[in-house]
Amino acid sequence: MTEKKKVCMLCAKPSEESICESCKSNVQGEASNQKQRMEKQVKVGSEVEKDKIVKKHLDN
Numbered sequence: 001m002t003e004k005k006k007v008c009m010l011c012a013k014p015s016e017e018s019i020c021e022s023c024k025s026n027v028q029g030e031a032s033n034q035k036q037r038m039e040k041q042v043k044v045g046s047e048v049e050k051d052k053i054v055k056k057h058l059d060n
């Protein structure tokens with residue numbers, strides 16, 4: 001018998017989709033949190049790069 005039960009791949013609860021609604025919202029929440037964090041880091045990183053470039057110019 002190869003009856004496939006559709007379950008959530010994250011919490012293994014019965015679900016029509018591979019990821020159930022609650023896990024989907026969890027994942028989306030985490031993803032947007034990570035995105036926000038990454039955007040912050042990129043912003044800080046580019047500020048640091050800018051500082052370095054400015055300092056280089058001042059040194060020369």
Ligand SMILES: [Zn+2]
Nearest residue numbers: 008011020023
């Ligand atoms: Zn789930």
